[in-house]
Amino acid sequence: MSMSLNKVFLMGNLTRDPELKYTPQGTAVCDFAIAINEKFKAKDGSWQEKVHFIDIQAWARQAETCGEYLKKGRPVFVEGRLQQDRWEQDGQKRNKIRVNALRVMFLGGPGGAPPAGAAPEAAEAPSEAGPEPGPGDQEPPF
Numbered sequence: 500m501s502m503s504l505n506k507v508f509l510m511g512n513l514t515r516d517p518e519l520k521y522t523p524q525g526t527a528v529c530d531f532a533i534a535i536n537e538k539f540k541a542k543d544g545s546w547q548e549k550v551h552f553i554d555i556q557a558w559a560r561q562a563e564t565c566g567e568y569l570k571k572g573r574p575v576f577v578e579g580r581l582q583q584d585r586w587e588q589d590g591q592k593r594n595k596i597r598v599n600a601l602r603v604m605f606l607g608g609p610g611g612a613p614p615a616g617a618a619p620e621a622a623e624a625p626s627e628a629g630p631e632p633g634p635g636d637q638e639p640p641f
Contacts, residue, residue, distance in 0.1 A: 505580040505581055506578075506579075506580055507577075507578070507579055507580065507581060507598055508576070508577070508578050509533065509535060509553060509555075509576070509577045509579075509598065510535070510574070510575070510576045510577070510606070511533035511534050511535040511536070511553070511574070511575070512533060512534055512572055512573065512574050512575075513531055513532070513533055513569055513570065513571050513572060513573050513575065514531075514532045514533060514534050514552060514571065515531065515532060515571050516531075516569070516570055516571050517529050517530065517531035517565050517566050517569045518530045518531065518566075519562060519563065519565075519566030526558060526559060527558065527559055527560070527562035527563045527566070528556065528557075528558055528562050529556070529557045529558075529561075529562035529563070529565040529566045530554065530555070530556050531554075531555050531557075531565065531569060532552055532553060532554050532555065533552075533553050533555060533575060533577065534550050534551070534552055534553075535550070535551045535552075535553060536548060536549075536550055537549045537550070537551060553597070553598060554595070554597035554598070555577055555579070555597065555598045555600050555603075556582075556597055556598070556599055556600065557600040557603055558599075558600075561600065561602075561603060564603075565600075565603055568605060569603075569605065573605065573606075573607065574606035574607050575603055575604065575605060575606055576603070576604040576606055577598060577600050577602070577603050577604075578600070578601050578602040578603075578604075579598040579599050579600040579601045579602070580598070580599050580601065581596055581597075581598060581599075582596070582597055582598070582599045583595070583596050584596075584597070
């Protein structure tokens, strides 16, 4: 039996303010990136730190909520799936992997400050928002 799973869970801080756009059909698309810090012990026993920068894309009502409330530096938790974009530029084949966000949780209090004992806010698109964008709808023609 052939099975596959495309699911990611990421937590990090926004590296820039989100960019909210709309497709010609009126669907909201929000692009932002997060930085994820990885701390590990090297072979020599010293602690090393590495930063990973991940591009995220949210759609529909969730995109509008992200565009309204997220700012650079704000901590978020993202649940989504990997998406690979491929194109050719100047005769070179290019590709890029990003996360198509299915759910974005805003961590911390207003403006990203951690509240005392509060649960994180969730920016989840309502189920009646319609179907998820198909492969042809993924890249907005701006």
